[in-house]
Amino acid sequence: MADIFNEIEQDLRHERFKRLWNRFGIYVIGLAVVVVAGVGGWRAWEAWKESHAKSGGDQFYAALQTAAAGDHKAAAAAMQKLADEKGGGYKILGQFRAASELAAGGDSAAAIAAFDAIASDGSVPILYRNLAHVRAGYLALAGADPKGAETRVSSLAVEGGPWRQPAREIMGLAAYAGGDLEAAQRYFQAIVSDPDGPSDAIDRARIMLAVIQSAMPAPAEHANDAS
Structure with a gap:
């Protein structure tokens, strides 16, 4: 019933x-x-x-x-x-x-192509074109294409930009996937330090910072102490 x-x-x-x-x-x-x-x-x-x-x-x-x-x-x-x-x-x-x-x-390939088409359409307002870059960036990451993700959003990860937080997240994840832990750390720290950042993005960034910290090599003095 x-x-x-x-x-x-x-x-x-x-x-x-x-x-x-x-x-x-x-x-x-x-x-x-x-x-x-x-x-x-x-x-x-x-x-x-x-x-x-x-x-x-x-x-x-x-x-x-x-x-x-x-x-x-x-x-x-x-x-x-x-x-x-x-x-x-x-x-x-x-x-x-x-x-x-x-x-x-x-169909991720078709979806990325569709978002790329929106992003390149000059008749679409720039705010939405950049959102299309972000959506395509996330899909590129999921498809194991970190370079493609970076290319789409690198210009959006700037202070004050409306899409800076998702762009920083994509750049951080792409850097992590490529083994550049220091760059990944910088992007995720920028998310955490942004006073206007959404709480869910900050929570994810903190998790990634902890993961990155555990994966980074120990400082030289600590390494010597351990030996």
Whole structure:
């Protein structure tokens, strides 16, 4: 009986999400409101906006349902179709979700290529292009390509940069994978020392610092004492 109620509650949540997305999704993804002169033009704009938001919201919701069912390849195709057909903010949303679904489905090479395509698209705002570099960097690390990861995020690991913490984490992990313990230590220490760093990133950095410390050779004086 409890399972039935859980299913009903889940369906209600999905329906509420769909209604909210259809109503507000166009604003959430940043589609600009264009001021059209004249009453007739304004009404035409309002009608188009409502239709565009609803159809885009329906497509997005359907793609999410496909992903939830475990068909990541189909979900990626649906998200890419949303990006191609709707444009604007839906383009960015659809492209990111399409790449994420490719990764979730195990096709890391295609996912990296998709994120790289976003990162190289001059029409995409730089904030999102750099986020695409970060996502591709993590995937490159997971695919045992530390150099590829470094190449994508090295310019982002700067003081004050919005993506500095994940970029530092990627650079630190890449350095550790390549055996450069001192460089890895510097990157993870920078994460821990950042007063604005997220707590989960700091916790991971502290763990890595402990691992690195245990792997580093003992100082010369201690080595002599031991002998």
